[in-house]
Amino acid sequence: MNKTVNQKAWFLILPVLLLVAFSAVIPLMTVVNYSVQDTFGQNQFFWAGLDWFREMMASERMWDALGRQIAFSGIILAIEIPLGIFVALNMPKKGFWASVCLVLMSLPLLIPWNVVGTIWQIFGRVDIGLLGYTLAALGIDYNYTQDFYAAWATVIVMDVWHWTSLVALLAYAGLQSIPDAYYQAAKIDQASRWKVFRFIELPKIMGVLMIAILLRFMDSFMIYTEPFVVTGGGPGNSTTFLSIDLVKMALGQFDLGPAAAFSIMYYLVILLVSYVFYTVMTNLDKRDGH
């Protein structure tokens, strides 16, 4: 079939182009604009070239924050993904209790992020918080405002509490789509529980699981509100993740140039990781599909 060539068709994508321009490209360009200039007030700007990028690349502060960020994302993924699958496997498949479970599971997802932060901030307080008080009463030295490990544990447990439901719900949806015949065939073939998971359930939920991992990676990599409310990045800099550091730099110190350069590099890292992840994911599909 011969394709009709009509260059006017380009006008059809104009609305999308405009929308994307105003929502993403133009704001991003202002950041790019800041990243290559310097200012000393009075709205006067001077060309700075790639100086800010060079400075940020050499900045120990940024590399530390990046290290903490990678550790945080890695830990929460390592907990939330297996835990979410485990929860999904143990949820009732149908009936009244299935609905109850679904509602209870979605509750944490509905709570605004700063409220989640506040809940845990109070929950963990040694004087009035249920968790902090109980731990203290048990003789455990727990103080998230002063102790490095306590702060990290609190932030991680909070994230796990907040987001495991998402993984569980996605995995649950994947599990629900498996026809009964597969389980019946597995019984006939005398497959063990582990093999049923490994060869039936896991392959079937792989697709949604990839989405869950990607979502949780991106979200956790950009986390700001909850740790900010609970620890404020402390004690010291121990829970200062990339976003928190960025906000400190841009709004606290008003270093617009370095902050802009930081933002762009931050954005590129997320883009890169997501892209690599996506490519690996689709290639896995292709290789198996042969």
Add this chain to the structure above:
Amino acid sequence: MAKITLENLAHSYLPNPKHEDDYALKELNHDWVDGEAYALLGSSGCGKSTLLNIISGLLHPSQGRILFNDKDVTNAPTTQRNIAQVFQFPVVYDTMTVRDNLAFPLRNRGADPSYIKDRVQQIAAMIGMEATLDHKARGLTADAKQKISLGRGMVREDVNALLFDEPLTVIDPHMKWELRTQLKSLHQEFGHTMIYVTHDQTEALTFADKVVVMYDGRVVQMGTPRELFETPEHTFVGYFIGSPGMNVLAADVQGDKAVIGGTQISLGKGFGAPQGQVEVGVRPEFASLATGDAGLPVTIKRVEDVGRHKIVRADFQGAEINILAGEGETISPDMNRVVFDTAGVNVYSNSWRVTPEVA
């Protein structure tokens, strides 16, 4: 291999069945003889799959017992029953290769690796998939996947029974025939007890030694294909088996005479005085067209030539009567009567066959 006995077996999907209609499978007593090939035939929703799943232990019956070689297995889980079952839609383990798929049931039972290797090769040859043994099962066609499912069902030699739940539904017609032949030769070679569920009469009649016809949760007849053809015990069997099915006409039967729509015909045998809803059933093979005054008055509506024979569709007082005529026979428009060969006339009371009196 085993003899399978069903004792007072019944199943309902409702928690508290009260009425007989609540049962998907009505009370049933039956022996599946060791080493025979059975076909379980019936229309959709008649309880065939329910019965199959109860035998394999995927369902627990509401009442009754199941015995394998006289040993009660009613409460034994599927894994202990050592049964192979193939389902209507292909079930394959996507991430495994075809080889691993076929080896799976053997490996799970801890079979010897060299034995597994040989056996998988053998089965692959049987289902014609030797060339694709090392491919991933994902991405294969539905045909190929179902062949793997069949192969997985047949790979174990020591099973008590092989159950097939409409396994050829998704397979191409020419492949269907080939696989059915394979199954049949497999049966002759190894003598497994086989139960084959289908709603396709050709499939049932060509595959099985004995055909079990089910209707509305009940076994209405079990017999050889010939018995089902000549003496259908229930009007459903008459109607369901045969192409076209048996002609069933409301009648008033007294002894060896029947009055159908005001016309009296002779039945050749005495049937006493059957009560209830009385019907006369005649297969199209035993009906023929005639001229004159004998037989039922009909008007010919259509003649279908299907090659080996002709099917005549005739109208009798609003009801359709099908008549089978030989390829050489001429059918003229002035033929206005249908006569029945008394050897092929059956009488039914409330849908069940009335046994004729011995003359």
